[in-house]
Amino acid sequence: MNKVIDDELNGAEGIIIDSTNKQALENNGVTQFDGVLVCYENNLETSVVTTLNLLELETENVVAIAKNERHKKILLAIGLGEQDIVVPGILTGQVVATKSIFDIETDVQTTDGEFISTKITITEESIFDKTIDECNLNQSKDFNIIQIKRNGKTILPEPDTILKENDILMIYAKSNLINDLVLKLSNETSIN
Incomplete structure (x- = not known):
């Protein structure tokens, strides 16, 4: 294997x-x-x-x-x-279409058209060592941090979970919010 x-x-x-x-x-x-x-x-x-x-x-x-x-x-x-x-061909088409329509540069895992599941790596210094609550990233009807990967371990997020540099956040969010989240967490430009 x-x-x-x-x-x-x-x-x-x-x-x-x-x-x-x-x-x-x-x-x-x-x-x-x-x-x-x-x-x-x-x-x-x-x-x-x-x-x-x-x-x-x-x-x-x-x-x-x-x-x-x-x-x-x-x-x-x-x-x-x-x-x-x-149906992999259909899923691939949905992901490509979603990334194009919403101008998303980050890796899209899944999409149903309205919501996207994706990973965002924290590289924005102003986020380091702050809690999810302090960063205004608490769960809402529009997005949710599903899990955090840190040094090979999986963390289930709570409002008081402290975010660290290079944490990988698995996020489920409305398609139109992904660019804002990428900018907030990684400070990467999402414009082609």
Whole structure:
């Protein structure tokens, strides 16, 4: 396994079997997993049969990658939920469009059109060693700091959490607020 992936999935388990064989899935305890990701976007038949097997075995948290809208419709028809299907081409298009429309330079993780999930690194000196409350970054209906990454550790933010240089903030915010947040936290210009 790739070292970067291994670090990200530390403690994760996986099995290698013929996933179109429902009995093999059942015999290998697939229903005991916290989640299953079906990544056969280039093989429609394998994707559909695997997903169907997992649904029939009542496996929890099944997410499937679909190659296109047609593939997505088939996965929906066999019982997978809309929120459990990812179409990478569509997601990429949404991210690119959002970044262009709102003139966002920072890395966009996900978007639903109105809200964006992104990471912003704190490099603005006036923010260093101040609390989230002192920086007026408290949770609101328009944005929320989901987590802070500091020296390889994850911190769940509270109003009294002190922000440090190079903290990486995972933020979920309205699309039109991202540029202001980037300017406030990293003092980077967002104009092309």
